[in-house]
Amino acid sequence: MDNEIQRKLLRHGEEETEGDLKKRVWIESKKIWRVALPSMISRVCAFGTLVITQSFIGHISNVDLAGYALVQTLSVRFINGILLGMSSATETLCGQAFGAGQHHMMAIYLQRSWIIDLITLTILLPVFIFGTQLYRLLGEDEAIAVSGGYISLWFIPFIYNFVFTLTIQMFLQAQLKNIVIAWLSIFRLAIHVPLSWLLVFKLSFGVPGAMVALLVSSWFLVAAEFIYIFGGWCPYSWKGFTVAAFNDLYPVVKLSLSSGVMVCLELWYNAVLVLLAGYMPNAEVAISAFSICLNINAWEFMISMGFLGAACVRIANELGRGNAKAAKFSIKVLLGTSIAIGTFFFVLFLVFRKKLAYFFTDDERVADTVEDLSLLLSLSVLVNSIYPVLSGMAIGAGMQGIVAIVNLVCFYVIGIPMGALLGYLTNLQVKGIWIGMIGGIVTQTLVLLYLAWRIDWDDQVKKAGERLNRFYVRSSDNTEQVSD
Incomplete structure (x- = not known):
C-alpha cells in the first residue's frame, strides 16, 4: 500500500515537472518569437530588395548579372559585414542596458554607433569608387569587371543606409519594439517591386532603373525609422542628441572592432568562395550559378538571423538582469x-531544385548548375539553423573576440583551403568549393556548441554588470557636465 502511494506521488511529481517545463518553454518561446519574427521579416525584406534587384538585372544581360553578383557578394558584403559587425556592439550594450533598466543609455550607445560607423564607411569608400580596378586586380573577366565597376558606383548612396538601418533595428529590438521595423520593411518591399518593374521594363532604364528603385526603397525605410524614433515613440530610450555620445568612444570602438571581425569573417567567407568560382572555366556561368545559390541560401539565412537577433536580445537582457539560468535555458529553446x-527548408529546397534558378535567370546552363548544387544548398540551410543562434549568444554576452578567433580558424584555415583543393584538384569544381564551405561551417558549429556548453554564465552576469556600470558612471558624469 505504501509503495502504491509512493508511486502515485512520484508520478504526480513527474507530471507537475513536465507541465512546468512545458510552461517554461511556452513562455520562453513567446519571448523569442516577439523578437525573432519581426527580425526575420525585416531581414528577409531587406535582403529581398537586393535579390529582387539582381533578378531584374539578370533579365537584362548575363554580364550585368555577373557584375552585380560580384559587387553584391564581394563589395557590399564586405562593407555590410564590417558595419553589421561593428553595430553588434550596440546590440550587446543596448540589450544589457535594457535588461538592467538603464534605458536612457540606449540612445547614447545608438549615437556612438552612428559616429563610428559613418567614419568607418567613409574611409572604406574606395572599395566602390575603384570597383573596376579592384575586380581586374582580382583577375576577373574584363567585361564582368567593367560592369561590376559601373554598378558599384550606384551602390555608394545605397550603402550609407546601412549605418542607420542596422543600428536602429538593434536599438529597437533590444527594447522589444522591432515590430515597427517589420511593418516598415514590408512597405519597403511593396514599394521596391512595382518601382523596379516600372523603371526596368516599362520605362526601359535598364541597370540604372534597377539601382534607382533600390535607392528609393532603402532610404524610405531610413526616413520612416527616424520619424518613429524622433516622433516620441521611444520616450524612455531616446532623450535627444547629446555630446555625451562623443565621450568614451574608445572602449566602444574596441568592442565594435572585435564584433566587426567576428561577423566579417563569417560574411566574407562566402565572398572568397565566389571569388574562387570566378577562376573556374566558363566563369560567367560559375559565378552566376554560385551567386544564385548563395543568395537563396542567404535569403533563408535571414530567418536564422532572426534567431541570432533573438539570442542577442534574450541573452543580453537576462545577463543585464543578472539571471544566468534564464540565459542558459533560452539558448536551449532557441x-x-x-x-x-x-x-523544413532543407526538405523544401530539395523538392524544388531547378525551379529556383529561373527566378533569377533564363540561361539553361546556369539553371542546370544550380540544380547540380541543390543538395549542397539544402545541407547549408540545415547547418545555418544552428550556428547563428550560437553567434547571437556570443554577441549577447559580449564574447565577440573569442568567436572571431574561432571563425578565423574554421573558415580560413579549414573551409577555404578545403574548397580550393576540392574545386581545383578534382572534377567537382564549383561543387567542391561549396563542400569546403560546409566543412568550415560544420567545424565552427561544433566548436561553438562546445563553447556554449563550457560557458560559466554566472561569470558572464558579473562581466555584464561591470561593463554597464563602467559606461553608466562615465556617461552620467558627462551628461551632467553638459547640462551645466
Missing part, C-alpha cells in the same frame, strides 16, 4: 526551434 525550421 536551438530547438531554429533546427526544426532549418529541417
Whole structure:
C-alpha cells in the first residue's frame, strides 16, 4: 500500500515537472518569437530588395548579372559585414542596458554607433569608387569587371543606409519594439517591386532603373525609422542628441572592432568562395550559378538571423538582469526551434531544385548548375539553423573576440583551403568549393556548441554588470557636465 502511494506521488511529481517545463518553454518561446519574427521579416525584406534587384538585372544581360553578383557578394558584403559587425556592439550594450533598466543609455550607445560607423564607411569608400580596378586586380573577366565597376558606383548612396538601418533595428529590438521595423520593411518591399518593374521594363532604364528603385526603397525605410524614433515613440530610450555620445568612444570602438571581425569573417567567407568560382572555366556561368545559390541560401539565412537577433536580445537582457539560468535555458529553446525550421527548408529546397534558378535567370546552363548544387544548398540551410543562434549568444554576452578567433580558424584555415583543393584538384569544381564551405561551417558549429556548453554564465552576469556600470558612471558624469 505504501509503495502504491509512493508511486502515485512520484508520478504526480513527474507530471507537475513536465507541465512546468512545458510552461517554461511556452513562455520562453513567446519571448523569442516577439523578437525573432519581426527580425526575420525585416531581414528577409531587406535582403529581398537586393535579390529582387539582381533578378531584374539578370533579365537584362548575363554580364550585368555577373557584375552585380560580384559587387553584391564581394563589395557590399564586405562593407555590410564590417558595419553589421561593428553595430553588434550596440546590440550587446543596448540589450544589457535594457535588461538592467538603464534605458536612457540606449540612445547614447545608438549615437556612438552612428559616429563610428559613418567614419568607418567613409574611409572604406574606395572599395566602390575603384570597383573596376579592384575586380581586374582580382583577375576577373574584363567585361564582368567593367560592369561590376559601373554598378558599384550606384551602390555608394545605397550603402550609407546601412549605418542607420542596422543600428536602429538593434536599438529597437533590444527594447522589444522591432515590430515597427517589420511593418516598415514590408512597405519597403511593396514599394521596391512595382518601382523596379516600372523603371526596368516599362520605362526601359535598364541597370540604372534597377539601382534607382533600390535607392528609393532603402532610404524610405531610413526616413520612416527616424520619424518613429524622433516622433516620441521611444520616450524612455531616446532623450535627444547629446555630446555625451562623443565621450568614451574608445572602449566602444574596441568592442565594435572585435564584433566587426567576428561577423566579417563569417560574411566574407562566402565572398572568397565566389571569388574562387570566378577562376573556374566558363566563369560567367560559375559565378552566376554560385551567386544564385548563395543568395537563396542567404535569403533563408535571414530567418536564422532572426534567431541570432533573438539570442542577442534574450541573452543580453537576462545577463543585464543578472539571471544566468534564464540565459542558459533560452539558448536551449532557441536551438530547438531554429533546427526544426532549418529541417523544413532543407526538405523544401530539395523538392524544388531547378525551379529556383529561373527566378533569377533564363540561361539553361546556369539553371542546370544550380540544380547540380541543390543538395549542397539544402545541407547549408540545415547547418545555418544552428550556428547563428550560437553567434547571437556570443554577441549577447559580449564574447565577440573569442568567436572571431574561432571563425578565423574554421573558415580560413579549414573551409577555404578545403574548397580550393576540392574545386581545383578534382572534377567537382564549383561543387567542391561549396563542400569546403560546409566543412568550415560544420567545424565552427561544433566548436561553438562546445563553447556554449563550457560557458560559466554566472561569470558572464558579473562581466555584464561591470561593463554597464563602467559606461553608466562615465556617461552620467558627462551628461551632467553638459547640462551645466
